[in-house]
Amino acid sequence: MVHPTKDELNLFVGNKLADGERVRPIEAHIAECEFCREYCDLYRQEQALRSEADVMEITDADRLIANRIYNQAMAGRVISLNMMSSAQSLGQTLMAADGTGKTIRPATNLATLYSEDPEMVLRVMRDFEEDIDYLQLIGADPELTAHVLIQIPEIKREYLTNDFGRAIVPRGELGDVETLHWEIKMPDVRFDLRPVVYDPEHVESVREVTLETEQHDRILVTFASKTAGKQILIRVLELDGQTDFDSVRVSISQEQLQEMKNATPNQIVPFAIIDPNQGINIRLYR
C-alpha cells in the first residue's frame, strides 16, 4: 500500500473515516510505516494541544493584561458623540434618590448622546433641587467613564468626570445643548496611587516619588505636609520620552476632589489639599 494521504490519516486518527473498509489497510500500513506512525502521533498531539487550549480557563492575570492592552488602545482617543433624538431618549426623567424614605430628587434630562464603539451614553441633566446642571457618562467599563474629559470644542468647554462618571456644569454655561458637538477625550497617561497599608516592617515614608509609564512618560509627585492634610505637587518631567513638549493638562482626582491645571515642562504645579487615606488618580491630557 502506498502512503495514505494526510487527510485520510487525519480522519483515521479522529475515527472519522467514512469508508470503514479503509480502516484496516491504514491500520496495517501504520503498523509497519514509521513515517505515517510519526505523522499520526504528531497529529494526535496537535489535536490534544488544541483541545487543551480551547478549554483553558481565563485567569485574573489574563484579564489584567487585557486591561493594559485595551487602555493602551484607548489612551488619548477622542470619541465623537451623536445626539439621540427626543423619541429615542427618555425625555423628562426622574432620578431616584439614594435610599428609602428620602424625598425624590427631580431631575430633567436635557439631552442624551451616545457612541457606538465603544458603547457609551452621555446624559445632560438638570437638577432643580440642587440648582445645577451635570453630565452623567454611562458605559459598561468604569475605566471609560471615570476621569475623562467631556469636551465641547465649539464653545471651548471641557468637564472632568469623577469616579462615577459625573461632572458638574455651572448653570447656564451650556446654552442650547442639542446644537452642540460633544466628544469624549480619554486621558493620554494614567497614574493611580493607592494608600499605603501600614506595615511595621517598613515604616519609612517618602516625600517624593517618580512615576513612569512604559511609553516613557515620567512625573515627579511631591507630598508637602500641611496642618489640614497633604498638598500634592506635580512636575511633568517627560512625555513620550521627550523633555521638551507643549503644555499638558494634569488632573488630580479623589472621591470628593477634582482639579485640573495646565503644566509646562518642569513646571511645579500645586494641587489642593488631599486626603492621604484615599487613592489618588493622576491623568495627563495632551
Next chain:
Amino acid sequence: MGETVSHFLRAPLDRRCFDPFFCECLRQTIYCLNSLRARGHRLPVVGETNAASIRDLAYGILGSLLRTERGKKPYHVVFDYFSGKGITDPRDTTTERLGNLMMALLWSHSRKEIHRIKTQEDPQKANLKRQLGVALDGLNYKTETIPGSSIEYVYLACNSDNLRLDCPMLSYEGLQRLAESAHLETRSRSQFCAAIFAELDSMTEVQNRLRRHELVSAVVSVVLRYMDTDGFQTPAQSTPEGDFDAATINQAREETIGWLTETVIREFVEKRRITREIGDRFVLAADQYLIDLSMHGNTDPIPQYFREGMPECEHTKYLETYKYVFETVISRAVEEFRRRLQD
C-alpha cells in the same frame, strides 16, 4: 474564532468585542507555543515545561501584536494585516476565512517574536566577542582575507611562512572539541586562544589557520556555557551562522524576501500559477522558514509552513495545486539566503 474576530474588527473599542477576542488570541497563542515546543523548538522561557512561563511568553507576544502606538489607530498591527489582505469590512468576508487569517497571523507573529527575543544581543556575549577581537588583533596573531572573499582567516604570526594551505580546514565540530579541551586547561582569554592554536599546530593533518568567525563562535559558545546561569541560553548549540551578528542575518533575510517577491513570486503570479494574495502568503511562509533556519539550523517539514500560512487549504489541494510552487519558493529562498550570508 472567526465570529469573534469579525465582532472585534467591527467594534475594536467595545469591551464586549475586545475581551472575547483577547481570550481567543491568548488560547490560540498558547496552543501555537505548545505546538512549537512539542515539535522540538526551543522557546525563550525559563523551564521549558512551565505552563506559567509559556503564558508569560504568550502575554509578550500578544502585547506586541495588539499594541497601539501613540498617534496610530487602535491595534494597528492587526488592522494593517487584514487591510493588506483586502479586508476593510469584515462583513464582506466569511467568518471561516477571518478565523483562518487570524490563526495565520498568530502563528507568524509568535514565531517572529520568539526569533526577536532570542536574537536580542546578549551584552555578555558582545563583551566577550570584543575582548576576543582585541586578543586576536594583538602581535601574536595575523588575520588575512583571501582576495574576492569576505572570510577572514587567523593564524599564529610565527606561522606566517609555514601555513599548511594544502591540508583541509579543521571542521567546526573539531574546532568546538578543541575549544572545549583548551578551556579546561587555561585561565584567561589570551591563554585560551593560544592553547587552541598550540593544539592546532600539532594536528598536522589539518590547516594551522582558522576562520576567524568560527574561532570566535566556538570560544564564545564554550565560555558562555560555563558562565551560563539563567537556564535558557543555549550557547553550546551555537553555530557559526548563529553567531553572525543578528542584524546581518536579519538584513540578509529581509533582502532575500524582497528578492523573492520581485522575482520568483512575481513570475508565478504572471504565469497565473498562483494569485497575488497566495503569493503574499507564500512570502510570509518563506520568511518563517528562513527565521527557523537561521535560528535553529533546522526547520519543520515544508508542508507545516504551508499549513500555517494557508490553514484553510486541505492537504490534497496542497499536493495537487501548490506543492511544486511552494517547494520551489522555499528552496529558491534558502539558496538566495545562503548566498547573501556568504557574501
